[in-house]
Amino acid sequence: MGFVNSNTYREIFHQPEMWRQTYSIISERKEEISNFLSNYYNNDVTVVFTGAGTSSYVGNILQYLMAGYGITNYKSVATTDLTTHADTIFLKNKKYILVSLARSGNSPESIAAVDIADSICGDNISHIFITCNAEGALAKREPKSNVLSLILPDATNDKGLAMTSSFSSMLLMAMLVFDLNNVEENRAGVDKLSKKAEYMLNRYSEDIQKIAAIDFERAVFLGSGEKKGIAEECHLKLQELTDGKVICLFDSFLGFRHGPKAALNEKTLIIYLFADDEKTLKYEIDLVVQINQQIKPAGQIYVAERKIEQTEVKYDLEMVPETYENTKFDVILYVLVGQLLGLFKNVELKLDPDSPSASGKIARVVEGVTIY
Known part of the structure; x- marks a missing residue:
């Protein structure tokens, strides 16, 4: 039963509490989030969800929910695709909100996606960062009026290799952000x-x-x-x-x-x-x-x-x-x-729940990516 002492076991089982804490963050920052969306979202704006690996799957789920929140233009594009094909995603004369989803906020593509989007879109893009790591590169970027940075509870910054509470809490936070008009009823x-x-x-x-x-x-x-x-x-x-x-x-x-x-x-x-x-x-x-x-x-x-x-x-x-x-x-x-x-x-299989990759083929934060 040694696995019950693993980070991964704990991170799976503490998810219900992380979700309650995630709701509290959105509730406390309701006015700030509402003002941001009022300033930067309208029906002419396309919301682009992006992330790498598990984080990108959050966007793949959200794109089926957006119509229910009254969001009319949206797409999900992984940072790993955006980094190489941004010019097929962003048009210079269109407006966007790029929603960056990241556990650590340190993946090379997470930073590159924001920089590349800014270089193409200029003043036509704003950003929402949803991340689990207050000390990550994404969260530490210079504050700007067109950036809304939302940091999840520290315990969602999963220590295990596999993302568990980070995934589910980022998904919930994004759902709450875009359903902000119902924030009070969403508590229940x-x-x-x-x-x-x-x-x-x-x-x-x-x-x-x-x-x-x-x-x-x-x-x-x-x-x-x-x-x-x-x-x-x-x-x-x-x-x-x-x-x-x-x-x-x-x-x-x-x-x-x-x-x-x-x-x-x-x-x-x-x-x-x-x-x-x-x-x-x-x-x-x-x-x-x-x-x-x-x-x-x-x-x-x-x-x-x-x-x-x-x-x-x-x-x-x-x-x-x-x-x-x-x-x-x-x-x-x-x-x-x-x-x-x-x-x-x-x-x-007698593997380590927190470090299952015995050969090191995969790591908690992707390594070896050079951004060109």
Whole structure:
């Protein structure tokens, strides 16, 4: 049980408290954030979410939520793409808000993305920095009127290699920023979200530890819409924390049919992140039934807001929150399955949860990148 003393274990399990603290930061700075958005956002402005690796997946989720916040122009572009192809992202005569998401704020591309965007856009760009490290290069940049710097609680600056509480807290903070008009009612939503997560972490950890002991060599995470971005994050968590010994894929349910399904075999664990709406769920269940008619996977898990009534398929784990009413933040809960699978498969493989990369192929902050 030495893994319970690891940073990674602690960082996964303290997420509910980090979310409450994240809400408090937004609540306390409501007026400042509101003034910034009033000054720099209108319907002619494009919001660009950017980050590297896990941080970029936050943007991939947010782009499915922005319309619900009344944001009309938006895109998600990784800093790793922006650094090499900024001139295809930014047009000199257009206005932008670049939302930089970063755990450390020290990745070379995080700084380069801001500098390159400024060089192309000049006065037509403003910035929101969402970072977990008050001492990072991004947070330490010279204050400017067109920059809103939001620092998450220090404990979200995960010490483990794999981003866990940093990911979920950055996602929540961005959701709260762009839903600022509802900041007071969102207090109750964040509290319900945190209680759901506490239940799920305590209720399902032992079950997921048992599934992690299954002999599987591949894992596939499937999600539709915003949950595809969660599937993307989950696939990286399991692959990082097992040092690549488990090869992982992600896709949408419908997209998976178009070729990627060839990766399935009897050594594959499949994780379904089911949709809340009935129409999308029908597409998803159809794929699950088809898969089970074609192969016998090593194991199958689903995560959903409620128990799925289905007789054709036997699941190894049904991961459903306790009965709390739904919140607009519930998509965040779905990442817990990837985090827990990564942690417990890491333990099963006798790796170090905080430093799983025995060869040093990957590091907490990416090294060796020269910006040209």
